Amino acid sequence: MWTMGRRVLKAACSRVLLAVGTVFGISILVFFLSHLIPGDPVDVLLGERAMSTDRVNLERSLGLDVPLRQQLVRYYSGLLHLDLGVSIQTRQPIRTLLAERAPYTLALAVTALGFALLLALPLGLWGALYPGRAGDTCGLIFALLGGATPSFIIGPALIVIFSVWLGWCPIGGADAPDSIVLPAFTLSLGLAAILSRQLRGALLHVLREPYMRAASARGLRVAALLRRHALRNAAIPVLTVLGMQLGALLGGTVITETVFAWPGLGTLTVEAIEHRDYPLLQACVLLIATSYVIVNALTDWLLACCDPRVRGGQ
């Protein structure tokens, strides 16, 4: 029976505090991002021959008409009210834009995670149970190529094969329910490559442990042996890597979504860059980075739950 030990609670509290601190740091970095714009942002946006009334208006809408300290105060009070300002390009509130696009990215990331697990679990298991055999070599080659192929090569290749030649999936966009398949698969490959190798390594390590031999001497079947002893112990290093790699997944959405014209946060980021919509760009970066921090904190909590040494609280 698992009880929530005091140590778990304490670890969870300090982890939450760490996450909050990191989000604060991220927000500072994002605030100063807009101050990296070379020269005067108003000049960059309007050109040097702009009308002075336009300049004043733009300065006000960018919040650059007040001293830095007040800009910071305004920025944080906006963040606390979840008011991220207005997009320069579309004049819509940024919050609305993000709320429209975020579900698409979430769906893409979750589907990609599912695909990655579906690919990595059998490959890793097979590689660990039969190391050095043909299946293991295939897994190694898959991991090498999957890890090295960026989404802007695999994505167009998949479109050409499955959309143009075979006609199985839509080319891009998110109009049909099956249009998520290709972008999610593209996004999942890198993660699947690393996960399969990690799972194989962790399982190989666990399978050599004396308790595995003891369990098999007690007459446990292979399936039960794997399920009850091997996979549980191998889950810890695999989960750690999974948490770290989800950041790469979230960063990767920017390029993958662009390839497939998937209307998520990634394409919104690229649109913001193309239109020099700096407030929107800041908000996108802030949202993606914050969700990465939250995912990482959740992974740590999950790890603590998996590990009986932490869970028991002795």
Added chain:
Amino acid sequence: MKRQYGSLLVLCAWLFCVLWVPRHAAGIHDVQLARMFALPAPGLWFGADELGRAIAPRVLAGAAVSVPLAAGIVAASLLFGSFVGILGGWSGAISSRIIVAVMDLFQAFPGLLLAIAFAGILGPGLGNVALALALVSWVSFARLARAQTVGLRYREHVLAARALGTPTYQILIRHVAPLLVGPLLVEATFSFATTITAEAGMSFLGLGAQPPTATWGNMLREATQFMLIAPHMIVGPGLALLSLVTAIQIFGERLRRGWRGLSDLPIERH
């Protein structure tokens, strides 16, 4: 024999291209509309693009841009990162904590996203891409150097040097830094592969070198725009990027194994 040196062979081939191509790059921008979207043929290995430019020489020219750029970015991040890392591992509690906090902050971002945001703010251009990637990639070196330095701080040879009154900078340069070279070089190899991919990705998004400069990312961007009518345009730059990155990763893995074997030896230079 062949398996062992395959990655090195590919790497040497690319190095040769990088050194040889700039002197033979004339004519890669020549527009020949007569052979627009031409399919691969003898003498036109990877076909021609939307302006009838031959793809194969442009792929080589792209290597001459991307590879030195990535090497420069990795070298700069290696130097800066290991400097910060050694400092963070050696110095007292407060400055060490500040350095760790800054590293954690940078690590909290998905790296590619931060680089894209930096480059998006700074504006398109190769220099800005390099700056953005360097701003992101120093962290892994700093983290590694710090962890190693913390481990070395109380090693016997370092303690002996301190007991002899050797100045700190000399201890760091002569007794700590040499022991960091191996792990940092291995990290640099993997970082080189990541940086080449990231640079291509940012060029793919239109942030890197502007047309008509040929980089692999630019060519893949153009290829994606025309992939419905001329899918062969992806093959040249795609294969180039894949072969180089895979070779670097295999080489790095070899280097790591070799170094691990070497560092197990109980030999230390004094």
